[in-house]
Amino acid sequence: MTRQIVVVGAGYTGLAAAKLATRWTDARVTLINAADRFVERVRLHQLAAGQRLRDLPLTELLKGTGVELVVDRVTGIDAEARTLRLANSAREVGYDHLIYAVGSVADLTSVPGAAEHAFSLADNDDALRLKRRLADSEVVAVVGGGLTGIEAAAELAEANPALKVRLVDRGELGAGLSERGKKHLRRTFARLGVELRENAGVSEVRPDGLVLADGAHVAADTVVWTVGFRVPDLAERAGFAVDGNGRMIVDEEFRSISHPEVTAIGDAAAGRMRTGQELRMACATGMPSSQHAVRALADRLSGRQPRPLRFRYLNQCISLGRKDALVQFVHRDDTPREAILTGRKAALYKEAIVRGTIIFERHPAVPTSL
Known part of the structure; x- marks a missing residue:
């Protein structure tokens, strides 16, 4: 009997995994995704700033692969029966092997008012809502000094010179970068006119801006929330082993430690290097790990011993508008070098x-490196 591999999620890792599974195994492969388009998540700050992104239908990206595409949302997993429940269909989808690639969403639950008054950049619809809001905005506060917040603040400031942009961060701007990297960020934000508020925790989001932990008010008619991401609770509700953030705990082959017939990749997987260091949420993690995970699954199905995980990082790339960027070169464990x-x-x-991420999605068997 032909095995059935089902992939849930068609983001950077799931789409590649589905195509690799059809290439490296003899299984039938089904890809389930809530939308019929591939979302270039790393460009959503550009979309919010008013730029047009290319249209990437999943049917076009899957053409000629043999992957069955089901456009629907998975609402539940029965781990014992190995079936998936769908939002818009009474039928259940069975699997022999599941590849769990559901990604992550913005966490708007940690601070009062964020869900009601803040905008995120977690998906295409979020970015379009923010774009429409910015058309009538004069002051925008970007909360969060991680890579998403930095890119959003710089892009919005460059694309809309009349817009006042404020970046609010609970710590130091670019805390994970080298000293040279931090200095370049500050010079760039000064050039773009981005106002910085560092070491400032946010206690509430209101229609007129932010209330900080010390009681100060940061005025803004639009708030962009980039602080943290959370993963869907499908794995936790299904009884899979998850960590404190709901990410599926996996071994070196990215198999669930509680259900080895399930492979988890991307943001919803708590993968680790051989040193024990947790892999960060990023395309630079997801794309090569999806290759490794599907290759390991293919080896297991063919009776071969999978190769050990070898993983390293090379750099972090941060866009600062369309004319500037920061490439921070890092050690293999992702700690910064001075070179930028x-x-x-x-x-x-x-x-x-x-x-290159889209080239990878079209040809995911091409070797990648970090």
Whole structure:
């Protein structure tokens, strides 16, 4: 009997995994996704700033692969019966092997008022809502000084010179970067006119802006929330082993430690290096790990011993508008080197990386490196 592999989620990891599974195994492969389009999540700050993104229908990206696409939302997993429940269909989808690639969503639950008054950049609809809101905005406060917040603040400021942009961060701007990297961020934000509020925790989001932990008010008619992401609770509700954030706990082959017939990749998987360091949520993690995970699954199905996980990082690429960027080179464990690349060359480098993600989705068997 032909095995059935079902992939849930068609983001950067899920789409690639489905295509690799049809190439490297003899199983029937079904890909389930809530939308019929691939979302370039790493470009959503550009969409919010008013730029047009390319249209990427999943049917076009899957053409000729043999992958069955089901456009629907998975509402539940029966781990014992190995079936999936769908939102818009009475039928259940059975699997022999499940690849869990559901990604992550913005966490708007940690601070009062965020869900009601803040905008996020977690998906295409969120970015379009923010774009419409910005058309009537004069002051925007971006909460969060991680990579998403930095890119959003710079993009919005460059694309809308009349817009006042404020970045509010609970810590130091660019805390994970080298000293040279931090200095470049500050110079860039000064050039773009982005106002910084560091070491400022947010206690409430209101229609007129932010209330900080010390009681101060940061005025803004639009708030962009980039602090933290959370994963869907499908795995936890199904009884799979998850960590404190709901991410599925996996071994070196990215198999669930409680249900080895399930492979988890991308943001919803709590993968680790051999040193024990947890892999961060990023395309730079998801794309090569999806290759490793599907190769390991294919090896198991063919009776071969999978190769050990070898994983390293090379850099972090941060866009700072369309004409500038910061490429922070890192050690294999993702800690920063002093070496950086900035300016126009860095912007071209970053653009090449982003375009490369789509090349990867079209040809996911091409070797990747970090």
